[in-house]
Amino acid sequence: MKKFFVFSVILGLFLTFVFAADTSTFGVYPDKVVIGTFQALSGPYAIIGQGMLKGMKAYFNWINDQGGINGRKIDLLVYDDQLNPALTVTDVKRMVEQDHVFSVVGGLGTPGCLAVMGYLNDNGVPFVYQGSGAPQLSNPPKEYVFPVQPNYDLEGHLIARFLVQNEHKSKIAVMYMNNDIGQQELDGIQKQLADFNMKPYITIAYNPTSADFSSDIIKLMSANPDSLVIAGLITDTIRIVTQIKQYGLNIPIVTIYPNADPAFIQLGGKAVEGVILTGWVPIPTKDNPDFTAKFDQYLKIYQKSYPNEIPSSYAAAGFIAAEIFSHALELAGPNPTRDGLVKALDTFDNWNGILAQGITFTPTDREGKTSMYFMKIENGTFVPISGWITLK
Amino acid sequence: MKKYLWFIPFVLVPLPFLGYPFLLSIFVLIGIYTIAAIGMDVLTTWAGQISIGNAAFFAVGAYTSAILVVNFHVPFLIAFLASGLFAMIIGIVVGLPALRVSGFYLAVVTMAFGIAVQQIIGVFQITGGYNGIRNIPVPSFWIFKASPVYQYYIVLFIVFLIFIVLSRISFSKSGLALFAMRDSEIAARAFGVNSLKYKLAAFAASAALTGLAGSLYASAIGFISPSQFDLTLSLDLLAMVIVGGTGSVMGVMIGAAFFVGLPFLLSGYNISITIIQGVALIVILLFLPKGLLQIFKITDLFKKKVI
Known part of the structure; x- marks a missing residue:
């Protein structure tokens, strides 16, 4: 009986520990917007996930240094799913049901993205940018799913x-x-x-x-x-x-x-x-001076967070994900809602950011980038x- | 009755988490991997055989169940049983030639089998090829709507059933014959134990349990593709048994919790899960050779029940 008691106490402690991680309520706060992402930060695909995350962080750091968007800083929650869809599913459920993220931005990996896209769409959580070119993401178009990479x-x-x-x-x-x-x-x-x-x-x-x-x-x-x-x-x-x-x-x-x-x-x-x-991400060349200037800006922003580092193309992908989300959040106005974000994204018509070039979304066309x-x-x-x- | 007492806390687990279904889905996954790891335990601890291809049975179970439910709208219970049965049949077909070898050779044969099945699944149209099968529904039954709480109790009930069946077998003549064969095959044969028959039975049981776990996995995750059933999964299943503690349901459950729960606890802290898992594995093997179960100092209480 004593052992049974000891076991129950240990189980209880374990569960309390799980509970301690709780940060509930909404994704939009007076001073910040909480969003989430899943990345392979360990395991065989860590090189991609680490790069992509750096790109996202560099952009959000830059935005937050300027005071955020409409007065709100962007708070990015990151979960390491090791590109294992079983982990992706639980991590994304945790983001939505416990962390109450406003949106999921820049999830990495075909299996994970495909595994959670239905769940996020059913729960009305905008899923902006997937690190995957799986055609199923864009076809058929889904109300809350915004693929960017060409399939x-x-x-x-x-x-x-x-x-x-x-x-x-x-x-x-x-x-x-x-x-x-x-x-x-x-x-x-x-x-x-x-x-x-x-x-x-x-x-x-x-x-x-x-x-x-x-x-x-x-x-x-x-x-x-x-x-x-x-x-x-x-x-x-x-x-x-x-x-x-x-x-x-x-x-x-x-x-x-x-x-x-x-x-x-x-x-x-x-x-x-x-x-x-x-x-699909343009490269700076002499005959394209406009973009060369933008690329220099990208390098500057990136190296502010990661001094003297040359960003990988995965970092560029993360950067673009962050750019698209931030621009949509700005368009969604001072009191953003998830549906407001979706409406804002659907107004993208050949939109050019810093690295993001030629991004278009409409309610019926979610191909994202279709030119290469x-x-x-x-x-x-x-x-x-x-x-x-x-x-x- | 006392031997079933340890199940009571598990029955009560969902109560504080009714508002946190995602936490329950972690417990569901731990339960599912427990079933698969019990399958591995039966093969390694009971029969003294090794397999690093059990991911294949997991995949066979997952795909059988998913195809039956999604393409043929078969009720989940039937699909679930069919997946166990089909995995068992494949287990027997593979086991017949494979069990003529043992030790390292068996390990290599099962590994090859595991890789082959993963590749074969990728080629067929009905399995969705390399894209896999999506939108696998969560079973609902009678008044129970599809929810993690309901899933939790289904999985818990199945673990409980397996526990009862296994503890009965372990005290039966067949159980004794298995243990005798594991300890000394020659001695067992001298006492008239048909070693191939028992090895095959253990292999089939292992395949069936892993197949059942695969079926539950498919409905819990809702998406399966060949890349999920790779060599890593086979090795994880083996490691769960060793890390948790061989020869007991409780030990295996702790091993599954270690492999499923730990990544979940650590995934938000930006530290490498693989490094922590690797270090923990080494520490456990060095200082707790009988697995994490040793920490609880209750090894004797639970271990006796199963073996």
């Missing part, structure tokens, strides 16, 4: 169109990661090629965690395509490109926007010279080789 299906379409119309290629090979991102890119490419009465010359699914791609590359070489799309992430794409060059295959290679990060050039070195990438451009790696830098391209 992988759309990107597949654009890549296929670019190769056929601009580069006049007809034997397009596709190597794709054997996961949802790779599959969605392949779907997009196949659909677009079907419009041209074509299909991929050869498709090769690969395991993104393997280190040696020689058998895949031999298969590729024996098919002899005239161009190659690699739908992979940074580590595996660099490995494949390097091995292809070692085997002496010299064809144009196109890869996807998650790779458009300075680290890609840093890690890939000479091997990634000439690789073509898509991008192509760039090529030349002498260790990204050089744009096309203007903005859309499907419409």
Whole structure:
């Protein structure tokens, strides 16, 4: 009986500890607005989550230093879900039901975003910016869900169109990661090629965690395509490109926007010279002085919070998430409500912030960013080789 | 009757949390992982076998249940039982050849099986491929509407049932035969124990329990995709048993709480969960070789019941 008592006391203490974390009531206070985000801050995807969070924090710090928005500072609650949807679900429930966040901004990861989008929409909590290009987020449009990143299906379409119309290629090979991102890119490419009465010359699914791609590359070489799309992430794409060059295959290679990060050039070195990438976050170039000024402003804001650090492209994503939310909150007026925020977001018409460029939302169109451009790696830098391209 | 006393506090747990359904959903998850970890415990502690592919049975259960409920509108109870049954059948099919080897070899075979199932699920249309299945409804039954409180009691009831069944088996002839085989297979065979039969039974029971847990998981999270059932999950299940304390439902529950509850408690503090979990694992293995259950000093009370 004594042991039973001891056990009950310990259980009670555990539960009290859980309770102690409680900060209830509304998301909008006289002096602050509480919002939440979920990021992979530990585990294998920490490099993405840490970067994205830095971008968000840098922007919100800057806003808060200026006194916040309509007199309210932005208080960002961060939960580490390790990109595990089981954790995302409980963390998001905690944000909504206990922390009473006003909105969820910039959640990272396809599985987590898909797992909570229905819950947030049903509960009327605006979900602004997802670190994911899953087409299910934008299609069909959902009242409270605002995707920004281009989706992988759309990107597949654009890549296929670019190769056929601009580069006049007809034997397009596709190597794709054997996961949802790779599959969605392949779907997009196949659909677009079907419009041209074509299909991929050869498709090769690969395991993104393997280190040696020689058998895949031999298969590729024996098919002899005239161009190659690699739908992979940074580590595996660099490995494949390097091995292809070692085997002496010299064809144009196109890869996807998650790779458009300075680290890609840093890690890939000479091997990634000439690789073509898509991008949706503009890069500063000499022929685009307006944006160069904005990019400098971004660097300044970022380095105010993280001195002497060069932001990654994940930080840029976080920064854009924070920009879009902050602008919408400003538009929502001195007494913001969740529905007011939704209405404000739906007025975005080709809106340009600092990094965020060309963002549009309407109640029936939640595609977010639908335009992308192509760039090529030349002498260790990204050089744009096309203007903005859309499907419409 | 005294041996069931420890369940009373768990029955009372939801009362202070009725206004905090998200906390209850943490308890629901702990319960679900407890069931899966009991499955692992049956295999390792009872039968002395090892598996680092149990995530596959978890996935089979989750997908069976989700497909039946979402695509065929089967009542949850039937889908739940079917997922256990289907996982068990697959367990037997895999166990038959796999159990001819043991130790490291068995570990590698089960690992390969786990990875294969994850890949296979990704290929089929009916499983939603790599995108998985979304909007899996939470079961509602009679006057009980879909709510975390209701889910909590369902899971608690199932854990309780499993506890009763397992404690009965552990005192039966089959239980004794299993333990004998675990301690010395040669000696057990000399006494006429059919070792393959018992190993297979343990493997099937383990698969069935893990499958049932998978079914509950699918409805609790509402979204499943192949990436959730990777090698990490298999290793976590094994670690839960070791961290909590082998051979008792209570120990396994503590292990599940450690792996599910700890990330939840720490996720808001911007400290690396993986580092804390890793350090805690090492400390526990060094100083509490019998698992966290040792802290409670009640090992003797609960351990006797099951084994």
